[in-house]
Amino acid sequence: MNKNGITELLGIRYPIIQAGMIWASGWRLASAVSNAGGLGLIGSGSMYPEILREHIQKCKQATSKPFGVNVPLLYPDIDQIMDIILAENVPIVFTAAGNPSLWTQHLKLAGCKVVHVVSSVKFALKAQEAGVDAIVAEGFEAGGHNGREETTTMTLIPLVKKVIQIPLIAAGGIGSGPAMLAAMALGADGVQVGSRFVASPEASSHPSFKNAVIEAQQDSTELTLKELTPVRLLKNPFYEKVKALYAQGASTEELSLLLGKGRAKKGMFEGDLIEGELEIGQVAAQIEQILPAAEIVNEFIATYNRTLEKLKMFD
Amino acid sequence: MNKNGITELLGIRYPIIQAGMIWASGWRLASAVSNAGGLGLIGSGSMYPEILREHIQKCKQATSKPFGVNVPLLYPDIDQIMDIILAENVPIVFTAAGNPSLWTQHLKLAGCKVVHVVSSVKFALKAQEAGVDAIVAEGFEAGGHNGREETTTMTLIPLVKKVIQIPLIAAGGIGSGPAMLAAMALGADGVQVGSRFVASPEASSHPSFKNAVIEAQQDSTELTLKELTPVRLLKNPFYEKVKALYAQGASTEELSLLLGKGRAKKGMFEGDLIEGELEIGQVAAQIEQILPAAEIVNEFIATYNRTLEKLKMFD
Numbered sequence: 115m116n117k118n119g120i121t122e123l124l125g126i127r128y129p130i131i132q133a134g135m136i137w138a139s140g141w142r143l144a145s146a147v148s149n150a151g152g153l154g155l156i157g158s159g160s161m162y163p164e165i166l167r168e169h170i171q172k173c174k175q176a177t178s179k180p181f182g183v184n185v186p187l188l189y190p191d192i193d194q195i196m197d198i199i200l201a202e203n204v205p206i207v208f209t210a211a212g213n214p215s216l217w218t219q220h221l222k223l224a225g226c227k228v229v230h231v232v233s234s235v236k237f238a239l240k241a242q243e244a245g246v247d248a249i250v251a252e253g254f255e256a257g258g259h260n261g262r263e264e265t266t267t268m269t270l271i272p273l274v275k276k277v278i279q280i281p282l283i284a285a286g287g288i289g290s291g292p293a294m295l296a297a298m299a300l301g302a303d304g305v306q307v308g309s310r311f312v313a314s315p316e317a318s319s320h321p322s323f324k325n326a327v328i329e330a331q332q333d334s335t336e337l338t339l340k341e342l343t344p345v346r347l348l349k350n351p352f353y354e355k356v357k358a359l360y361a362q363g364a365s366t367e368e369l370s371l372l373l374g375k376g377r378a379k380k381g382m383f384e385g386d387l388i389e390g391e392l393e394i395g396q397v398a399a400q401i402e403q404i405l406p407a408a409e410i411v412n413e414f415i416a417t418y419n420r421t422l423e424k425l426k427m428f429d
Numbered sequence: 430m431n432k433n434g435i436t437e438l439l440g441i442r443y444p445i446i447q448a449g450m451i452w453a454s455g456w457r458l459a460s461a462v463s464n465a466g467g468l469g470l471i472g473s474g475s476m477y478p479e480i481l482r483e484h485i486q487k488c489k490q491a492t493s494k495p496f497g498v499n500v501p502l503l504y505p506d507i508d509q510i511m512d513i514i515l516a517e518n519v520p521i522v523f524t525a526a527g528n529p530s531l532w533t534q535h536l537k538l539a540g541c542k543v544v545h546v547v548s549s550v551k552f553a554l555k556a557q558e559a560g561v562d563a564i565v566a567e568g569f570e571a572g573g574h575n576g577r578e579e580t581t582t583m584t585l586i587p588l589v590k591k592v593i594q595i596p597l598i599a600a601g602g603i604g605s606g607p608a609m610l611a612a613m614a615l616g617a618d619g620v621q622v623g624s625r626f627v628a629s630p631e632a633s634s635h636p637s638f639k640n641a642v643i644e645a646q647q648d649s650t651e652l653t654l655k656e657l658t659p660v661r662l663l664k665n666p667f668y669e670k671v672k673a674l675y676a677q678g679a680s681t682e683e684l685s686l687l688l689g690k691g692r693a694k695k696g697m698f699e700g701d702l703i704e705g706e707l708e709i710g711q712v713a714a715q716i717e718q719i720l721p722a723a724e725i726v727n728e729f730i731a732t733y734n735r736t737l738e739k740l741k742m743f744d
Contacts, residue, residue: 116741128743235647254569255581263648266570266581268602268611269711273647276715287583296583296611299736332550332588333578363678396584399550400591419742421614426431427734428443 119281120304123227123247124206125180127151129304130294130414131250131283132311132407134184134208135258136160136393137383141169143316145176146407154181154407155208160379163194170202180205182229187212200224211259211343214244222247229283231306233261238274249278250306253286257309257395260337260344268300275301289397291417307414309395314407320385323392326350330398341366342373348392352377434596435619438542438562439521440495442466444619445609445729446565446598447626447722449499449523450573451475451708452698456484458631460491461722469496469722470523475694478509485517495520497544502527515539526574526658529559537562544598546621548576553589564593565621568601572624572710575652575659583615590616604712606732622729624710629722635700638707641665645713656681657688663707667692 120129132139132147134155144154156173158166166183173181183204185195188211196217199207207221210231221228222245230241231250238249251274253267254260265273267286275282284302288294289310297305312319313327326348337346338356347353359368373391381390405413435444447454447462449470459469471488473481481498488496498519500510503526511532514522522536525546536543537560545556546565553564566589568582569575580588582601590597599617603609604625612620627634628642641663652661653671662668674683688706696705720728 116743253581253583254579255584264569264651265647265711266568266602267583268568268581268608269570269714270647272605272607273714287581290587292587292614292616293583295614295740298740299607299610299614301607332580332585336579396580399584399588415743422740422742425610425613425737427737428431428730 118303120248120283123281124153126153128411128415129283130411131155131208131304131306133285133306133308134158134182135308135312137379138312138317138319139184140318141173141176142318143311143314143407144169144181145173146314146316147311147411148173148177148179148181150408150411151179152411153206155184156181157184158195159184159186159189160383163191163198166195167198167202170198170204174202182206182208182227184208184210186210187214187216192217196220199226208250209246214241214246218244218246231285232274233265233270234263235273235277238278242278242280246280248281248283248303249274250283250285251302252306253284254337255346255396256286257335257346257398258393260346262340262344264337267297271297271300271302287395287397289395289400291414291419292421293397294414295418295421307410309398310401310410311407312394313401313404314410315404316407319382322385322387323382324404326387326392327394327398328401328403330394330401332399334399335394335396339369339373342370345391345393346395348394348398350381350390350392351388352381352391433618435563435598438596439468441468443726443730444598445726446470446523446619446621448600448621448623449473449497450623450627452694453627453632453634454499455633456488456491457633458626458629458722459484459496460488461629461631462626462726463488463492463494463496465723465726466494467726468521470499471496472499473510474499474501474504475698478506478513481510482513482517485513485519489517497521497523497542499523499525501525502529502531507532511535514541523565524561529556529561533559533561546600547589548580548585549578550588550592553593557593557595561595563596563598563618564589565598565600566617567621568599569652570661570711571601572650572661572713573708575661577655577659579652582612586612586615586617602710602712604710604715606729606734607736608712609729610733610736622725624712625716625725626722627709628716628719629725630719631722634697637700637702638697639719641702641707642709642713642716643718645709645716647714649714650709650711654684654688657685660706660708661710663709663713665696665705665707666703667696667706
């Protein structure tokens with residue numbers, strides 16, 4: 115078996131991590147990916163604490179393999195979320211959107227492995243200093259909330275790899291085995307895959323959103339709302355409203371007012387493709403069908419191996 | 430020898446193409462790269478026709494290997510440029526920034542190999558229809574003038590590969606052997622490298638600009654001026670002026686007035702780091718020293734091979 119820093123650290127067969135996406139990554143998706151040899155993550159960002167507890171418990175019933183929870187550190191109920199994670203003995207926590215020094219030692223003392231998501235060299239170093247076990251470096255092409263630096267996966271991974279000593283997971287633009295191989299060539303020990311797993315029956319995303327992901331083309335997404343929190347959106351009528359506000363020279367307050375509350379749930383969970391906020395990566399343009407999570411994992415590995423076999427050295 | 434569609438087409442040893450960058454890529458750089466086994470390109474975009482002729486003639490004296498000329502098709506003196514290229518028997522022409530159907534057949538009838546640069550699936554298909562021999566697909570992270578779609582190399586290469594039958598060259602974010610390997614894993618047959626070759630003694634760029642490239646960090650560049658022609662700039666006082674205009678809600682005319690004429694020459698050739706326009710890729714953050722072009726080519730191949738050797742299959 116091909117072992118590396120990530121498979122050893124997380125106790126998984128393949129270094130494929132399913133991103134803990136809001137309104138997509140519940141226990142069904144997480145357990146399916148973990149059962150297939152990757153690492154499934156429950157996305158707590160869209161869950162009330164007691165809903166998260168339910169997902170963790172169901173995930174434990176559905177798989178005997180390691181799984182994790184993704185936690186946005188700016189979450190208002192963060193104390194309650196962390197209490198539940200520790201009470202339920204979740205073995206792995208991915209933290210994002212916040213200061214890693216706040217929770218890392220607390221989680222590690224309780225026996226958790228901690229991985230932190232960054233989009234810059236600066237925050238990779240801060241996370242390493244905070245004592246995390248591994249880092250996810252996420253490029254500009256990634257879906258959802260995203261870094262302000264606009265550094266792409268191709269340029270970010272070597273930069274982060276150079277300055278950290280802990281294992282590195284690449285995210286952004288990785289929707290296939292060849293892209294996983296590319297990330298490993300750049301220096302990653304594993305990959306985090308989001309958009310591709312949205313297009314699975316196990317994702318809790320609304321079927322209409324899944325279909326929109328499959329239909330996405332090269333120019334279907336844009337990173338926008340940089341004045342609030344940058345986010346990569348699928349272009350739909352809500353996105354057009356955002357663009358129209360920008361064209362009028364709108365203030366941050368006006369943008370914030372338009373966004374309002376519940377837009378992401380409306381779009382990705384309730385399937386309102388008109389008024390909802392639809393977060394997805396550029397790689398959606400490569401996604402052509404809805405496949406079970408286990409098949410996605412197997413296809414990654416098969417095409418990774420096939421691509422590697424074909425690459426030749428130069429002399 | 431590892432042969433593929435690009436090395437066979439262009440008659441070169443390694444599928445490494447040095448980009449034909451304005452104010453950087455004269456006969457010295459092009460011949461040095463060609464002599465090292467890659468393909469050197471003279472960048473005609475910053476040359477008057479008779480200057481281009483001189484560079485072509487000197488390049489022919491300096492190398493017996495294939496080399497090419499990069500031609501922006503929107504160039505005002507385009508007819509004269511093409512006449513010189515054909516009169517001087519330049520074997521390879523890379524076209525960019527314009528409609529490939531205008532010149533491709535004319536060049537091919539004269540025996541030239543023609544490669545066209547695109548940043549989208551749509552224009553890759555148009556170029557293929559126009560009969561070009563190969564395509565360069567350039568990602569968002571690339572320096573200089575750049576596509577409007579903001580598609581990164583990681584996501585663009587597989588999308589273009591899927592729809593074209595001719596050889597494919599990846600550009601954007603490729604400054605090392607591991608990145609070249611990543612591009613090949615994504616489906617490219619070769620790579621075009623710009624920024625890395627700016628940091629060579631053979632580049633005609635001003636030494637002050639070369640030093641600025643070496644000092645660049647992760648957040649040192651930004652793609653801007655999208656209302657004119659999008660361009661990735663190194664952040665300097667001129668860039669700050671552009672940002673200030675945007676903050677005031679400036680019109681396209683005001684932006685155009687600020688840019689004026691000769692900003693690129695002033696910055697990259699004359700070394701005015703205050704008032705000049707400095708075009709460079711995100712990958713500048715990875716560039717740490719000025720090395721002879723032949724050493725850059727050799728380092729690419731050595732680290733490509735070393736990285737490939739270390740990658741293992743999964744079972």
